[in-house]
Amino acid sequence: MTAPPATRLPPTRRLGDVHVGDELPELAIEVTPTLVIAGAFASRDLTRVHHDKTDAQARGLQDVIMNTLTTNGLVSRFVTDWAGPEAVVRRLHLKLGAPNLPGDTMKLTATVRAVDEGGAVVSLEIAGTNAWGKHVTGTVELVLPKGV
Amino acid sequence: MATDAKRKAELEEKLRDWVGADAGSCPAPDVVNGQMIRHWCAVMGDSNPVYQDAEAAKNSIHGGIVAPPAMMNAWTMPPFVPPWDDLAAEATDGEQELHQLFEQYGYTGVVGTDHDMEIRRYLRLGDEITASKVVEAISEEKPTPLGLGYFIDVRWIFRDQNDEEVGSLLFRTMRYQPAQEAMPVSSAAVSSVPTRLPPPKGHDNAWWWEGIDRGELLIQKCSACGVLRHPPRPMCGECQSLDWEPEASAGSGTVYSFTVLHHPQVPGYEYPLVVGLIELDEGTRIVANVVGCEPGELQIGLVVEAHIEKVEGGMKLPFFRPAR
Structure with missing residues (x-):
């Protein structure tokens, strides 16, 4: 017997509710200097290119750029917002492309590409697109509760 | 040109020694804790209760508060050294030493290109995480839109206080010689004129x-x-x-x-x-x-x-x- 769920825990999607081809609702992330810098510091990434515009420009970039860990955090939140609080992220495989610069907006989209009934694993193909093109593409694997 | 070629050969000779090398071990300076989780969730806009709400988390499949999975390598990032401190010039681990080598040879640009993380278990409050890193591969010099660069694959293995593996990461970064000087573009113009x-x-x-x-x-x-x-x-x-x-x-x-x-x-x-x-x-x-x-x-x-x-x-x- 499992304990009754707390009232504050919203439901989690079950494996039977998810089908190949399902699309997640798009999430638009406004990229601001605050998001880039706060994200770098929340992930303890003190690399100067993520918080010091002068340093970024000396390296051929127009402005500070979002660090990889912030992108991971946003992608992870994007998929678990959709899947529910008890979805377990098993793998985050992300390819980084165009930088996320302040002033831009990144649109996160995702599609269910595979549902492995045995392992209860759902594979999502994700993309984060900004004015320059693809900031991030990749695959996220989630483990969901079985059943419907 | 001749000196450029000589310097490149010199760098590549040094790089060969790095392939397969231990790039250091990073014990997390802090145990997995609620304060860092709170900052992370605030920035990411992540309201999943299993990260912050003790009661909801207790009744979830996790049985208690867990850290957001994408935070795995945030715990073990190198400690902050103030730039005005002499120590700032010294590498704190092998990976930083390798990056400093690229800096010395003019490959001052750095971007992450591929980040493949597997999470074996979610981290719980109080976990003590250590990352051990190995340089798995360094590419040949390649032309890229940002400039000539090298791709570096570093494998991270994360272990807890019981030496159990809790996750791993293959992180590929690219060090490059900036192709051109950046023009100081106003933030507003950045996204409008690709x-x-x-x-x-x-x-x-x-x-x-x-x-x-x-x-x-x-x-x-x-x-x-x-x-x-x-x-x-x-x-x-x-x-x-x-x-x-x-x-x-x-x-x-x-x-x-x-x-x-x-x-x-x-x-x-x-x-x-x-x-x-x-x-x-x-x-x-x-x-x-x-x-x-x-x-x-x-x-x-x-x-x-x-x-x-x-x-x-x-x-x-x-x-x-x-x-x-």
């Missing part, structure tokens, strides 16, 4: 782009058999000779084939975009945009002439227009 990708100028083709910059359309000619070739490459496809010389093209030719791109639309280009395969009068073919006529007017056999024009961002490109 430009064409600059051409990748490498060992085998930089001379051709330098010709374009001077306003000359050059063709590579085999010194042994005289056959022309384009795009530039080191070896003659006919006689396998590595000897070649540049020859100036008059820039006139005919449309051998063409295509009109409508979609997908890449920022920085105008659509419909006419891409032509032009047969130069000298006898080789070149791919370039055809401008100065409607896409519908274009025909195979149309006589065209080259114009070298400046595009956004200051770079020059050859275009072909119908001959007058």
Whole structure:
């Protein structure tokens, strides 16, 4: 017997509710200097290119750029917002492309590409697109509760 | 040029020693804790209760608060050294030492390109995490839109206080020599004016782009058999000779084939975009945009002439227009 769920825990999607081809609702992330810098510091990434515009420009970039860990955090939140609080992220495989610069907006989209009934694993193909093109593409694997 | 080649050889000799090398071990300076989780969730806009709400988390499959999975490597990032501290110049682990080596040789740019993380178990409050890192591979120098660069694969293994593996990460970063000085662009303008990708100028083709910059359309000619070739490459496809010389093209030719791109639309280009395969009068073919006529007017056999024009961002490109 499992304990009754707390009232504050919203439901989690079950494996039977998810089908190949399902699309997640798009999430638009406004990229601001605050998001880039706060994200770098929340992930303890003190690399100067993520918080010091002068340093970024000396390296051929127009402005500070979002660090990889912030992108991971946003992608992870994007998929678990959709899947529910008890979805377990098993793998985050992300390819980084165009930088996320302040002033831009990144649109996160995702599609269910595979549902492995045995392992209860759902594979999502994700993309984060900004004015320059693809900031991030990749695959996220989630483990969901079985059943419907 | 000779000193550049010498320095590159010197760097690559040093890099060979790094492949397979232990890049250090990073014990997390703090145990997995609620304060860092709170900051992370606030920035990411992540309201999942299993990360912050003790009661909800207790009743979840986790049985208690867990850290957001993407935070795995945040715990073990190197400690902050204030830049005004002398220690800032010293590498704190092997990976930083490797990055400093690239800096010394002018590869000052750095971007992450591939981040493949597997999470074996979610971390709980109080977990003590250590990351051990190994340099798995370093690529050859490659031309990229940002500049010439090397790709570095570092494998991270995360272990807890019981030496159990809790996750792993393959992180690929690219160190590059910035291709051009950044122009101070206002933040507002950044997203509104994407430009064409600059051409990748490498060992085998930089001379051709330098010709374009001077306003000359050059063709590579085999010194042994005289056959022309384009795009530039080191070896003659006919006689396998590595000897070649540049020859100036008059820039006139005919449309051998063409295509009109409508979609997908890449920022920085105008659509419909006419891409032509032009047969130069000298006898080789070149791919370039055809401008100065409607896409519908274009025909195979149309006589065209080259114009070298400046595009956004200051770079020059050859275009072909119908001959007058």
